[in-house]
Structure formats: C-alpha cells, structure tokens
Amino acid sequence: MATTNTPARVIVTFPLPEQGQRLLENYACKHDWELIQWRDSEINMTRGQFLDQVNRGADGILCKMTIRIDEDVLARAGDRLKVVSTMTVGCDHIDCCSLKARNVPLGHTPGVLTDATADLAVALTLAVCRRLGEAMQAVCNGEWGAWNPTWLLGTEIRGKTLGVLGLGRIGLATAKRLRAFGVSRLIYHSTKEKPEAAQVDGEFVTLEQLLRESDILCICCSLNASTRHMIGYTQLCAMKPTAILVNVARGDVIVQDDLERALREGKIAAAGLDVTTPEPLPPSHPLANMKNCIVLPHIGSATVETRNAMSVLAVENLLAGLQGRKMPAEYV
C-alpha cells in the first residue's frame, strides 16, 4: 500500500487528446505522481509492456479498450491499486466483477460521446442506404459514365420501420435523429421497456419482432454476456431480405462470419459497421471487400470536441479515484 509519502504511480496506456493530456500533466505535477505513459499514438502499448509496468506497482490505471483489465492485471497490481479509469463508455474490455470484488472503482465516459456516436450512426445509415461506398469507388475506378437513371439506386429512410437494438443514450439519440428523416414506425428492443421511448414514439417489441419488422436495424446496445453474439445466422435469416443492418456498438454483438454469409446469400441487403472483430479488421477480410458492406474504423466518437471531453472526464475520474472521492462518472 502506498503511504502518504510515496508518490502515486499512475500508468496511462496511451497519449491523450490535447485537453485531457494537459489536465493529466497538471495533476501529475501538482500531486507529484510518478506518471508512466505510453506516448506512441501509432503503435499500441502491448500487453507485455503494460504488465511489466503493473508489476512495478500501480495506484491508478488510465486505459482504453486495447488492453484487457482482467484478474491477472488486478492480481499483479495488488492492494495498491485504487482506481481504473477507461476513456470509453463501453467497459467490455474490463472484468468489472473482479474490480468490484477487489473494491477498485471503475470510471468511464458516458454522455459526452452520445451525440458524436449518434451522428455517426446516422451517417453510416445514410451511407449504406444511398450506397456511398460503391459510388465513391465507382468514381475512383473510372466507372462514372453517362448519367444513368437506374445506376446506383439506393433506398430512402422515409416511410421505413426503424429498429433500434438497445435504447440507451446512444440508441435514443440515434432514434431522435432518424425520426427526422420520416421513418413511419420506430420499434426497439432493450433489456426492459423504456419510458424515454415516448420521446421518439418508440414501441417496445421482442427481439424476434425487431428482426422480422425492421427495414433498418441500428445496433446501439452495450456488449455484455447477454448481448454477445446475439445476432447470428438464424437471427439474420429472420430479417427482411431488403433490410439494412448498422452496428455502432461492438463487433461481438454479431457473429461476424454469419453476417458475412447472410450478406453473401442476400438474407439481408446491406450492412454498415463501425465496429468489427477484430479491430483493426484486416483489409483482406471479406467484409471489407463486399459491395453491400461499408466498414468504418471505429470512429463513432471521433470528433475533436468529443475526444477532448472523453479525455478530460477520464482524467477527472482517475483523480477522484486516487483521492478516494466519488467519481464524476463511475461505472455501476
């Protein structure tokens, strides 16, 4: 256990966006932390490099989703560890039960990335509906010939049934935005019926109904034991052959090989994925090369404003945890 005279040893596994980095350095200086930070933004800190540092002692850890914080990490850190803070809203890379058992508080970054992620969900939905990936590729490939009234026809959002899997903060913000495009009906499936669904005139349905009736299905749920691989071949076959699937949650909500098969066999029309398994998805992966699939490199929260806000919140959570105070955003 670090005494009051021992400076807190803080491990940060990546360089933070500007505002968070500035705050981190201020706090490190003011509170005399021994700050161990991975500074390379192009290459991730490896698990081995991280464990090496944890072995040398850690009072606080600030991480992102590229390193699993599991029992092994916690055992190495021992009683000295006072806080884990992740610069993500999703905590599927963290063994939350082990943290709880060891009484180590976990901070995350909800709320500040809702708008950016919902904006991206809309962008991806439109990109898939209007075949933007194919259209851009056609220009690059010199396939843009005479204006052809039947070339690259997409589909409209207006008049469609929008399905949302997971009506949390991001699901609701996405639903509000897509409502403005004139969807005729909005259905959702979540762990339970949500009163806030009234804001979008949303109708709670079973998963089966959601799959069967959605023209556009946006996956916005968190990844946990009950949502992992929730959408497999059987579920995809239950969807309309004209349906569009958009995933801004986590790749593992879907059985990815099944999605590839369903797209190839025309069980659904097209997909837009901001998240995959693994990340990064190798460029040679079939999903990265299918006309009816748009893959983005997990950029849901990637705006200057949002990433700064996430980094500041993550640092504030870290400081609060180190000081034994209530965090601004503790994961429960």
Ligand code: DGY
């Ligand atoms: C998160 O925060 O969980 C996102 O996936 C990255 O912004």
